[in-house]
Amino acid sequence: MTGVIAGQPLSHGPEIPVNRASNSDIPSFPDDGRVPVSARKGDVVDVQRRVRSRLVVAAAVVAVLSACDARSVTPVAQPNPASSVSSPQVRDVAQVASARVVALVGADGSSSRALVSVGSELLESVDTPVGSAVRAVAGDGRVRLQVELGDGTRAGGLARVPAGLWQFTVDGDVAVLRDPLTLWEIRRIRVGAGWGACSTGEVVVQSDGTNRLVTRDPRNLVELGSVRITGHWVAAQRLAGLACVQVEGRPQVWALVAGSDWVVRVDPGRGVVTAVASLARIRAEKVGLGGAIGAIAATSEPDVFWVSGAFPYRFKVRLVIGS
Numbered sequence: 001m002t003g004v005i006a007g008q009p010l011s012h013g014p015e016i017p018v019n020r021a022s023n024s025d026i027p028s029f030p031d032d033g034r035v036p037v038s039a040r041k042g043d044v045v046d047v048q049r050r051v052r053s054r055l056v057v058a059a060a061v062v063a064v065l066s067a068c069d070a071r072s073v074t075p076v077a078q079p080n081p082a083s084s085v086s087s088p089q090v091r092d093v094a095q096v097a098s099a100r101v102v103a104l105v106g107a108d109g110s111s112s113r114a115l116v117s118v119g120s121e122l123l124e125s126v127d128t129p130v131g132s133a134v135r136a137v138a139g140d141g142r143v144r145l146q147v148e149l150g151d152g153t154r155a156g157g158l159a160r161v162p163a164g165l166w167q168f169t170v171d172g173d174v175a176v177l178r179d180p181l182t183l184w185e186i187r188r189i190r191v192g193a194g195w196g197a198c199s200t201g202e203v204v205v206q207s208d209g210t211n212r213l214v215t216r217d218p219r220n221l222v223e224l225g226s227v228r229i230t231g232h233w234v235a236a237q238r239l240a241g242l243a244c245v246q247v248e249g250r251p252q253v254w255a256l257v258a259g260s261d262w263v264v265r266v267d268p269g270r271g272v273v274t275a276v277a278s279l280a281r282i283r284a285e286k287v288g289l290g291g292a293i294g295a296i297a298a299t300s301e302p303d304v305f306w307v308s309g310a311f312p313y314r315f316k317v318r319l320v321i322g323s
Contacts, residue, residue, distance in 0.1 A: 095265075095274060095275040095276075095321050095322065096275070096276060096277070096321075096322065097265075097275050097276070097277035097319040097320055097321045097322075098277065098281075098319070098320050099277055099278065099279050099280075099281040099282070099317045099318070099319055099320075100281065100317060100318045100320060101281055101282060101285050101315055101316070101317050102304065102316050102317065102318050103315075103316035104285065104286075104313045104314065104315045104316065105139070105140060105141035105313065105314050106140075106141040106312065106313060106314075107141055107308065107311060107312055107313055107314050108143070108312075109310060109311065109312050110126040110127065110128065110310070111126060111127040111155075111294060111309070111310040112124055112125070112126050112294045112295040112308035112309055112310070112311075112314075113125045113126060113127060113132070113154070113155040113156060113157070113170070113195075113241070113294050113295055114155065114156065114157045114158040114167075114168075114196065114197065114241055114294075114295050114297075115158070115241070115295040115296065115297035115306050115308060115314075116158045116159070116160050116165070116198075116297055117297045117298065117299045117300070117306060118160060118180060120138070120139045121136050121137060121138060121139065121144070122136075122137040122297065122306060122314070123135070123136055123137075123158055123160070123165060123180065123183075124136075124137050124158075124295070124308070125155040125156060125157070125158050125167060125295070126155055127154055127155050128148065130148065130150075130152070131148060131149050131150060131151060131152045131153060131154070132148075132149045132153060132154055132155030132156075132169065133146050133147060133148045133149060133155065134146070134147055134149070134155070134158070134165075134167050134178065134183055135147070135183070136183065137314075141314065145182075145183055146183075147178075147183040147184075147185075149167075149169070149176070151172065151174075153169040153170070153171055153172030153174065154169060154170040154171050154172070155167075155169065155170065156168035156169045156170045156193065156194040156195055156196070156197070157194040157195060157196040157197030157198070157206060157207070157241065157242060158197060159197040159198055159199045159204045159205075159206075159218070160180065160199055161199050161204065161218035161219075162218065163177060163186075163218070163219060164177050164178055164179055164180055164186055165177070165178045165179070165180045165183075166178075166197065166204060166218075166221065168191070168193070168194020168195075168197050168206065169193070169194065170193055170194070170195055170209070171193060172193075173190055173191060173192060173193060174188055174189070174190065174191070175188065175189055175191045175194060175221055176188045177189075189220070189221060191216075191221050192206070192208055192214070193208050193209060194206045194207070194208065195207045195208060195209045195238075195239065195240045195241070195258070196239065196240050196241040196242035196255065196256065197242055198242040198243055198244035198253065198298070199218060199244055200244045200246075200251040200253075200268070201244075201251075202218075202251075203215045203216060203217070203218060203224060204216040204217070204218050204221065205242055205244060205253050205268050206242075207239040207240060207241075207242055207255060209238050209239070209240070209258065210228075210238060210239070211228050211229045211234065211235050211236070211237060211238070211239060212226055212227070212228045212229075212239075213226065213227055213228075213229075213239065213242075213253065213255070213266065213268050213271070214226045215268060227268065227269070227270065227271030228271055229266065229271050229272075229273060230271060232272075232273045234255075234257060234262075234264050234273055234276075237257045237258065237260075237262075238257070238258040238259070239255040239256070239257065239258065240255070240256045240257070240258040240294065241255070241256040241293075241294060241295045241296045242254070242255050242256075242296070243296045243297055243298040243305055244298060245265075245298050247265075247274070250267070251267075251268060251269075252265050252266065252267060252268070252274060253265070253266050253268050254266075254296060254298070254305065254319075256293055256294070256295075256296055258292070259292050260292065260293075261278055261279045261280045261282075261283070261292075261293055262276065262277070262278055262279070263276070263277050263278075263279055263293075263296065263319075264276045264277075265277075275321060277319050279293055279307055279317065281317070282307060282315045282317065285315070286311075286312075286313060289311060289313075291309050291310040291311065292309055292310075293307055293308070293309045294308065294309040294310065295307070295308045295309070299316070301318075303318055303319050303320065303321075304316060304317070304318050304319075305317055305318075305319065
């Protein structure tokens with residue numbers, strides 16, 4: 001009796017030997033079912049005892065194998081039913097973080113592509129029916145201000161820098177520098193697709209929909225370098241929204257794995273994954289929450305992030321390493 005999970009056969013442990021009597025141990029009777037006079041009463045009793053013994057042993061074997069099934073089956077994490085992204089293997093993970101929802105606010109369900117936390121507000125990049133937009137969202141979820149990009153391109157990453165707010169696009173190869181208060185356009189430049197972006201304070205880090213992270217000058221987005229994630233499960237995935245943080249004085253980037261609930265922490269200087277977490281907890285908070293997570297933003301609180309997608313809510317989560 002075997003089972004299969006994710007294409008792997010389940011082992012039920014060593015086979016339990018069953019003692020079998022040879023045919024010579026059992027008295028033979030005629031084919032018509034009549035017991036011959038020569039057959040002793042003890043022989044019949046012995047046959048009945050052997051049959052009952054075999055039935056007991058067979059029942060024990062079934063019970064043991066069923067128990068092995070129950071212990072061996074470990075559900076494979078599939079937080080987002082629509083996701084085609086596989087789960088990371090334990091050997092791939094440097095550190096594992098758990099996600100805890102600490103707050104949520106209402107949203108209008110627009111497809112969120114990027115978030116930046118600025119004081120009590122969130123700056124958000126979203127897809128709209130006519131293209132994409134950037135908007136300022138108050139702490140209660142109300143949209144205070146929205147500006148359309150206006151050229152039919154899809155929204156991309158956001159990075160707050162001293163000169164303003166860089167807004168990238170996914171398919172337009174354009175980045176727009178905006179005033180973070182009024183969202184007015186200051187200038188735009190040609191640059192590669194920016195699925196996600198964030199600022200470490202010294203450089204802008206950009207994802208381009210592959211396993212590559214690009215570092216850029218925050219003043220003009222001139223490329224300073226890039227790294228690819230190698231030797232890890234995420235090397236075969238696409239990175240999307242980014243959130244820059246400091247870990248023990250070193251810049252690190254939490255990167256969403258596109259089309260999934262997974263987020264990985266990467267050292268942008270070496271391309272090494274330092275931690276991984278599942279954000280599937282937000283779906284437990286609101287049953288039936290569909291769609292992929294599209295945006296993540298660091299906050300002023302250590303290990304606390306805003307998370308959004310095409311959801312009727314924005315979630316504030318805490319990522320706790322090692323729990």
